[in-house]
Amino acid sequence: MAVSEPGEATGVIDDATDKARSGGRPSSSAFSTPRGIRLAGRYALLGLVTFIVLFPVYTTIVASLKPGNRVLQNPLVPNAFTLDIFREAWTEGRLGRFILNSLVVAVVVTVCQVATSVMSGYAFAMLDFPGRGVLFMVFLATLLVPLEATLVVNRRTIDSLGWLNSYQGLAAPFLATAFGTFLLRQVFLGFPDELRDAARIDGAGHTRFLWHVALPVVRPTVGALALFSFLSSWNQYLWPNLITTESDMNTVQSGLRSLRYSTLDKPNLLMAGTVIAAVPIFAALLVFQRQLVRGLTAGAVKG
Amino acid sequence: MNRRFAFTMLAGVLVAASCSSSDSILESGNETPTTAASPTTVAASPGTDDTDAPPSSDATTIAPTTSTTPPPDPGLCPVDALENADGPVEVLFWHGLNGATNDGIEYLAAEYNASQSKVKVRLEPQGSYDSTIDKYVQTSQASRPDLVMFPEYMVQQTVDSDSVIPIQSCIEAAGFDTSAFRQATLKAYATAGVQWAMPFNVSNPVLYFNRRMFEKAGLDPDAPPQSLQELREYSQAIVDSGAASYGIAIDSGTDSGGGWFLEQWFANAGELYADNDNGRTAPATKVLYDGPVGVELLTFLQQMVQDGLAYYVGGNATGQDNFLKLADQTAPAAMTIGTSAAMGTVFDALDGGLIPGITNEDVGIGPLPGPSGTPTALVGGAALYVVADHGDETTAAAWDFITYLVSAQSQSEWAVQTGYVPIRADALSLEPVASTYTDDPRFRVAYDQLIGSPDEPALQGPILGPQREVRVVTALAVADIFEGGDVQTALTDAAARANALIADYNAYN
Structure with a gap:
């Protein structure tokens, strides 16, 4: 959650900058002063928003770099520096183990979500079968059921399968997503009929068509869905927290909690742990942010 | 869709935050702020707890009550089963201790594991009392731990969950002597005449x-x-x-x-x-x-x-x-x-x-x-419950670990590491608590106000479902x-x- 904020904020800034550019153009020749004032106002506002968003990140990083006896003195001033805190947080918080768990779960969830979404999206868009409309509505309706409403039942199911404290337990409820199905259906709906007809004439069945023709074309959307799935899985807190009773199987976001409990008197350790947990996801967001936004809005106009 | 994503995550975080909102360092204690044990004070201790109620000869583990509930069957707790076990029996123990109280219990468990070869205790800290309770309640009996720590306000709910063996069965089966215990600490975990849990970490x-x-x-x-x-x-x-x-x-x-x-x-x-x-x-x-x-x-x-x-x-x-x-x-x-x-x-x-x-x-x-x-003071803190239906050997092993945790020596070390109160009078004459209580009276305050409390219903604290x-x-x-x-x-x-x-x-x- 915390990590997604900077990314979103950057998106806001991009949007606003675009608007600033286009909005500023007509007035630029005649009234240069009002334009300057307007621009200054906009940047002031953007600066303020940036400050509000980045301030907690800044304090977290500053605290994570200070030794224990300096953390609460001048908390905003990085007047002391040590990397020991990171080392200690890494070992004491067992972050290596937790990150591995997060990675395994996130990869499994991502692969399965993409696979199920592509296939179901394809079916809803390209196949004509009785009850398709109703079934799709039912599918969409599950988007309205919040995770919290199914928590207890899901946990009991996982428990009765004997999957507490296991990768399958962590991943099982998230292997399919109505959102992904919806997204890919919209993309497939906009698919040129000519391509499908051409493939059919060449003797391609559904599998071959999907794999060799359709999938390459919708790759940007699939990529965005994959990144989105990975991010949401990585950032999961509640579910892993609920079904792990043994710390070995905790994921990183939920495992940070145990770092908090084990270091009540060392706030800097928790801060360092938070930074470590945020780094992989932050890097992923920076690299893929444009693709994520573009991919998710891809079906919007057409659908 | 981004917004939905953000909302979902936000909702998750909010729920999580509210779930953890009563997690409290209040229940935590910490590692040895103890002063170095000074040899001169060692001998002074046995007489220092004269405010204790003398262990009465007929001291029993059972709270006075008007109830006619029959005493629990000692057969529920086959304390001898350990002898027949081949190889070490593992006991899974969930607790809600954190910070250095967690370090304290890890220390005691490691000492115990090293001291004998029949039982191996595996600790799983759940972070707080609240999450221990939540996870226990939500989990099926088979996936529950063999031994669990619940705070003092959980007595009635645990009894009604039908999932634990009343510790009184074990006490009777083993002929375990509780006469040195602060009787109030036992009474806090007894209801309707049955001792349900063994007090361990008592605070106020x-x-x-x-x-x-x-x-x-x-x-x-x-x-x-x-x-x-x-x-x-x-x-x-x-x-x-x-x-x-x-x-x-x-x-x-x-x-x-x-x-x-x-x-x-x-x-x-x-x-x-x-x-x-x-x-x-x-x-x-x-x-x-x-x-x-x-x-x-x-x-x-x-x-x-x-x-x-x-x-x-x-x-x-x-x-x-x-x-x-x-x-x-x-x-x-x-x-x-x-x-x-x-x-x-x-x-x-x-x-x-x-x-x-x-x-x-x-x-x-x-x-x-x-x-x-x-x-x-009312007895606060938490107590140990033996989970039922986990096999005779496991039950016996859990009981063995309990007897170690409530031994006078363990209680003495535990009190100094954490600030918890020893639950038995004879712990006070043992190091390290003997010198700590003399050298740093701050550690004694909680103990003194507990033993100074008269024995009457109001001072046993409420038990509500x-x-x-x-x-x-x-x-x-x-x-x-x-x-x-x-x-x-x-x-x-x-x-x-x-x-x-x-x-x-x-x-x-």
């Missing part, structure tokens, strides 16, 4: 104060306030002298000012908190805190807030806010109330230099100021009151909601 609330500020205000730091009236007078002196901006920092947390302390204050006043002798003779049907005693108590506290003598820190979800108010650089308070089990954590944090300007030695510990002016939930509604009322709400209205409403919770609970159990 104490007054934390800044000795320097006391001196600056012309108050004697060796004579902290004992009554609520004195608490007000001390606060007035502190504020008037400018030694600190506020006398005391108070909160409305469920396991502190909003719930647990109220139960303690009622006990101190000799008043029942719930009917049927606090639920000890029969299941309680209603709470009694909306009567004149409750109104007077909370009006008094509200007045202190309104007069600027007390500073209300809010719901105190982290359990740290009240302590941090003492370290506030601009407008500090001089006192706060917290569990004795937080002592270790507080001292550790100060020794680590976390709080500029306050050292370990600056902290004074006094008894909980109460309505009566004579310190008393939905006690945790009752604390939550009560804490909301206290928050309302501290923020200026009408005392009688808030308490009446809270009591009505609490009584509805109790009625529901009783109807289903």
Whole structure:
């Protein structure tokens, strides 16, 4: 959650900058002063928003770099520096183990979500079968059921399968997503009929068509869905927290909690742990942010 | 769709945050702030606990009760099964200890595992009492641990869960001698004549104060306030002298000012908190805190807030806010109330230099100021339950570990590491607690106020089915009151909601 904020904020800034550019153009020749004032106002506002968003990140990083006896003195001033805190947080918080768990779960969830979404999206868009409309509505309706409403039942199911404290337990409820199905259906709906007809004439069945023709074309959307799935899985807190009773199987976001409990008197350790947990996801967001936004809005106009 | 994503995550975080909101460092303690054991004081200890009630010859583990419940079957706890086991038997133990109380239990478990080869204890810290309870309740019997630690307010719910072996079976089967135990600690975990759990980590609330500020205000730091009236007078002196901006920092947390302390204050006043002798003779049907005693108590506290003598820190979800108010650089308070089990954590944090300007030695510990002016305490903290249906060998192994944890030697070490109170009198003559209690009397305060408490129903504390939930509604009322709400209205409403919770609970159990 915390990590997604900077990314979103950057998106806001991009949007606003675009608007600033286009909005500023007509007035630029005649009234240069009002334009300057307007621009200054906009940047002031953007600066303020940036400050509000980045301030907690800044304090977290500053605290994570200070030794224990300096953390609460001048908390905003990085007047002391040590990397020991990171080392200690890494070992004491067992972050290596937790990150591995997060990675395994996130990869499994991502692969399965993409696979199920592509296939179901394809079916809803390209196949004509009785009850398709109703079934799709039912599918969409599950988007309205919040995770919290199914928590207890899901946990009991996982428990009765004997999957507490296991990768399958962590991943099982998230292997399919109505959102992904919806997204890919919209993309497939906009698919040129000519391509499908051409493939059919060449003797391609559904599998071959999907794999060799359709999938390459919708790759940007699939990529965005994959990144989105990975991010949401990585950032999961509640579910892993609920079904792990043994710390070995905790994921990183939920495992940070145990770092908090084990270091009540060392706030800097928790801060360092938070930074470590945020780094992989932050890097992923920076690299893929444009693709994520573009991919998710891809079906919007057409659908 | 981004928005939905954000919303979902936000909702998740909010729910998670609210779930963990009553996690509290209040229940935590910490590692040895102990002074080095001085050889000269070692011999002095056996006579130092003369305030103890003498272990009576007919001391039993069973609370006095009017109930006719038959005693549990000793056969439920086959304590000899361990002898037939081939290879070490693993005992999975869930606990809610954290910080260095976690270090303390890890130390004891490691010592135990190294001391014998029949049992191997595996600890799984669940982070807090709340998450231990939640996970236990939600989990099927087979996936539950073999041994579990629950706080004092969980007695009735655990009994009604039908998932544990009453520890009395084990005590009887093993012929285990509990005569040296503080009987109050046993009684706290007995209901309707049956001993359900073995007390292990016993704590109670104490007054934390800044000795320097006391001196600056012309108050004697060796004579902290004992009554609520004195608490007000001390606060007035502190504020008037400018030694600190506020006398005391108070909160409305469920396991502190909003719930647990109220139960303690009622006990101190000799008043029942719930009917049927606090639920000890029969299941309680209603709470009694909306009567004149409750109104007077909370009006008094509200007045202190309104007069600027007390500073209300809010719901105190982290359990740290009240302590941090003492370290506030601009407008500090001089006192706060917290569990004795937080002592270790507080001292550790100060020794680590976390709080500029306050050292370990600056902290004074006094008894909980109460309505009566004579310190008393209910048994707080947590106890050990043996989970049923996990096999004879496992049950026997869990019992073996329990006997180690409650041995006099373990209790002595545990008390010094954490600030918890030894549950047995003979622990006090053993090192390290013997010298610590002599050299650093702060550690003794909680013990003294516990053993000074008379043996009467009010001082056994309430047992309610939905006690945790009752604390939550009560804490909301206290928050309302501290923020200026009408005392009688808030308490009446809270009591009505609490009584509805109790009625529901009783109807289903």
